Amino acid sequence: MKPLREVLRGHQVICCVGSGGVGKTTTAAALALRAAMDGQRVLVLTIDPARRLANALGLKELGNEETRIDPALLAQAGLTPRGEMWAMMLDLKHTWDALVKAQARTPQQAQAILENRLYQTLSTAMAGSLEYMAMEKVYEVYNSKRFDLVVLDTPPTSNALDFLQASSRILDVLDSNAMKIVLGPMLKAGKIGFKLLAMPTGLVLRTLARFTGADFLRDLTAFMLAFEGMYEGFKERAGKVKALLKSREAAFVLVTSPNPLTIEEALFFHKALRDDGIATAAVVVNRVQRDPRRHGGPETVGLLQEALRLAQIKDAPAAPPLGALPSGKDPAPPLSERLYQTLTEQATLADLDRREIERLRATLSSVPLYTVPRLRKDVHDLAGLWQIDSYLGEHGGE
Numbered sequence: 001m002k003p004l005r006e007v008l009r010g011h012q013v014i015c016c017v018g019s020g021g022v023g024k025t026t027t028a029a030a031l032a033l034r035a036a037m038d039g040q041r042v043l044v045l046t047i048d049p050a051r052r053l054a055n056a057l058g059l060k061e062l063g064n065e066e067t068r069i070d071p072a073l074l075a076q077a078g079l080t081p082r083g084e085m086w087a088m089m090l091d092l093k094h095t096w097d098a099l100v101k102a103q104a105r106t107p108q109q110a111q112a113i114l115e116n117r118l119y120q121t122l123s124t125a126m127a128g129s130l131e132y133m134a135m136e137k138v139y140e141v142y143n144s145k146r147f148d149l150v151v152l153d154t155p156p157t158s159n160a161l162d163f164l165q166a167s168s169r170i171l172d173v174l175d176s177n178a179m180k181i182v183l184g185p186m187l188k189a190g191k192i193g194f195k196l197l198a199m200p201t202g203l204v205l206r207t208l209a210r211f212t213g214a215d216f217l218r219d220l221t222a223f224m225l226a227f228e229g230m231y232e233g234f235k236e237r238a239g240k241v242k243a244l245l246k247s248r249e250a251a252f253v254l255v256t257s258p259n260p261l262t263i264e265e266a267l268f269f270h271k272a273l274r275d276d277g278i279a280t281a282a283v284v285v286n287r288v289q290r291d292p293r294r295h296g297g298p299e300t301v302g303l304l305q306e307a308l309r310l311a312q313i314k315d316a317p318a319a320p321p322l323g324a325l326p327s328g329k330d331p332a333p334p335l336s337e338r339l340y341q342t343l344t345e346q347a348t349l350a351d352l353d354r355r356e357i358e359r360l361r362a363t364l365s366s367v368p369l370y371t372v373p374r375l376r377k378d379v380h381d382l383a384g385l386w387q388i389d390s391y392l393g394e395h396g397g398e
């Protein structure tokens with residue numbers, strides 16, 4: 001099997017997608033690190049990384065700042081990349097604002113939107129906003145040609161469609177007929193002069209105003225007015241973003257855990273992508289239980305006792321917790337028995353994981369699949385990311 005980096009070679013945009021908490025951010029950062037080690041100038045665009053990972057990457061505060069990972073930090077982890085690794089945390093508000101400024105016809109129009117109270121709430125709260133902005137940013141960076149590769153981490157979405165259709169959904173809300181019908185009279189009034197907006201007219205509006213407050217309606221109308229004429233620009237751009245994602249420039253890596261429910265979601269993701277004309281380039285099954293039997297270790301209590309004797313480790317019962325009173329119960333089992341129990345449990349979990357992985361492999365037979373074991377500790381530094389990379393090599397994991 002080819003290493004994942006070879007499967008992904010030649011693509012300029014890599015998107016890591018998958019359910020919540022499976023390791024998208026970790027995988028995205030690990031892939032970026034690998035590309036940098038191989039000589040590329042790469043940007044990983046992360047969303048809400050664990051604080052400690054952000055610190056390890058030298059990202060101090062949220063903001064749309066592309067930050068180069070300090071070569072000294074990499075050297076501390078024993079890494080000397082031939083290329084450059086850059087990282088950025090996506091800041092929703094910044095990206096929206098930049099987009100509005102770029103799309104507005106005049107600086108005044110941009111200003112009116114940016115100052116609108118509704119815009120300030122909506123731009124960060126709207127469903128799909130994050131997905132849309134992530135795409136926007138990727139497109140902008142890709143077009144700028146500042147990097148050889150952009151690796152995109154994605155927010156946890158319940159399904160892939162959310163992610164791909166976020167742009168059209170947002171635009172649909174802004175541009176919807178329902179909105180125009182309800183707000184029509186106010187929009188008309190607004191065109192004559194904002195003063196007339198003071199009093200909502202018409203039954204629908206008066207009723208609405210009673211629920212939402214006239215202020216809200218005024219803000220909404222001003223918001224719609226401010227956006228006038230910008231829909232086309234937005235739509236065109238959203239179309240280009242989508243075209244980029246569907247092109248050969250982009251590759252999708254589907255990250256999942258071996259948990260049966262998550263595997264189901266991964267299969268759903270794969271299908272949703274395919275329905276949208278996008279092939280899954282690779283699947284990464286992350287946090288797989290290691291199989292204690294894989295190196296042929298001692299498999300019985302007797303063999304474990306023997307191994308402990310050889311290593312001169314006392315086969316003693318667990319020490320009682322500090323300050324515990326003698327219970328009068330049977331003494332805790334000796335170390336060899338506890339070890340045996342732990343190993344048996346791990347072997348059972350490993351068998352379950354293996355069965356799920358086989359199911360996934362059989363269903364997605366044409367997609368290269370890599371497995372990454374559950375590491376002892378969370379992955380929150382460069383050395384940890386490099387360790388993750390080592391499993392994305394020739395052997396496809398363990």
Ligand SMILES: Nc1ncnc2c1ncn2[C@@H]1O[C@H](COP(=O)(O)OP(=O)(O)OP(=O)(O)O)[C@@H](O)[C@H]1O
Binds near residue numbers: 027048286373378380
């Ligand atoms: N192979 C692994 N072994 C041990 N810990 C891991 C492994 N992969 C990821 N982790 C840890 O699991 C946690 C979740 O990983 P990560 O943040 O990458 O997931 P995510 O898919 O981006 O989550 P979210 O959907 O919330 O954005 C992190 O604390 C990370 O360090």
Ligand SMILES: [Mg+2]
Binds near residue numbers: 024
């Ligand atoms: Mg994440």
